[in-house]
């Protein structure tokens with residue numbers, strides 16, 4: 001992490017005609033926040049408040065979460081990570097963006113910022129001489145413009161006035177329907193240095209999935225963060241919305257952010273495999289760590305009230321924390337692979353989750369299993385849908401699990417846990433303040 005601008009940066013900006021830089025950081029929801037700064041001044045850093053909830057309320061006032069926000073309106077200093085400077089592909093004038101780390105005004109990294117949380121987990125691995133390698137699969141829907149939020153989302157129109165219908169999983173035809181969007185999106189990803197692998201039409205109507213190539217966790221988290229920003233920006237240019245809600249449309253599949261993980265040693269050898277190619281003890285301990293800790297960390301994988309609608313039996317979304325070989329009904333799947341690519345897939349996280357926190361929480365949970373040499377359950381060879389639904393069913397249940405035991409505190413510290421829970425509490429209160437369609441449909445007549 002270098003705080004000194006590269007020598008060529010000013011000349012590069014001048015040559016490209018860049019006059020402004022988006023100083024962006026991912027907030028706890030993975031939403032891009034920051035300030036637009038003049039290119040010749042952005043290195044001095046921007047100051048702003050960090051504790052934002054999604055309905056654009058600051059976490060202040062009625063919530064007394066001292067000593068996290070002692071002045072109820074704290075500023076942090078944004079410090080650019082110069083390795084992340086890129087041209088903004090969707091801007092109408094030459095403009096750059098840089099992902100920033102959040103520092104307290106006293107200098108240290110802010111313990112509430114998702115990038116800090118991930119950096120801390122990676123430092124823990126480094127002390128063990130290990131390096132995690134991760135790859136996410138990101139699902140999302142393309143929809144028509146959402147001009148009336150009280151109405152269900154609709155599929156975008158196709159050529160000839162048709163609308164997508166029926167079963168289009170893996171249909172290349174339907175993928176080609178929105179070719180102008182895909183071409184511009186693909187070019188944007190390339191310009192942002194995002195290494196996308198396969199692109200498919202998923203099971204849902206106008207639902208798609210794109211896999212990112214495996215890499216260093218912070219690099220991949222930055223890519224997944226910008227992937228979502230880019231998809232939304234480019235879709236808007238084409239009169240559509242790219243929607244990353246976990247369950248945007250009733251009776252359609254939800255959208256996930258599956259995370260593949262493996263660990264390598266200093267020589268780049270996958271430590272989930274022994275020299276003879278078999279599973280290592282560490283592999284099983286890592287799985288056990290996920291099984292032991294994920295139930296308490298659900299708030300990070302399913303951060304909104306909507307997230308919990310996704311966990312439906314039979315939908316390929318998990319309902320419990322079983323693990324199994326190539327078992328897509330289980331929360332933890334071991335994909336078929338050779339010894340060098342042996343890995344675990346966390347299928348719990350939704351597309352709505354913050355990729356930094358999904359990666360940090362998964363890796364921290366697994367390392368804890370290794371450090372405590374935990375044993376996993378037996379592998380699940382049958383459908384995990386035959387077993388009980390043990391994932392928390394609601395946001396309040398997940399909030400209770402997150403704050404109710406010492407797992408999250410032990411892995412991420414008191415400050416993060418209290419602040420994150422405060423933000424989720426504000427969002428939940430805001431949701432409770434609205435009356436939904438189900439309540440009107442049934443309770444007007446029947447209550």
Ligand SMILES: NC(=O)CC[C@H](N)C(=O)O
Nearest residue numbers: 253254255256315316317
């Ligand atoms: N690609 C898949 O396996 C489908 C995942 C499913 N859409 C989910 O929400 O979990």
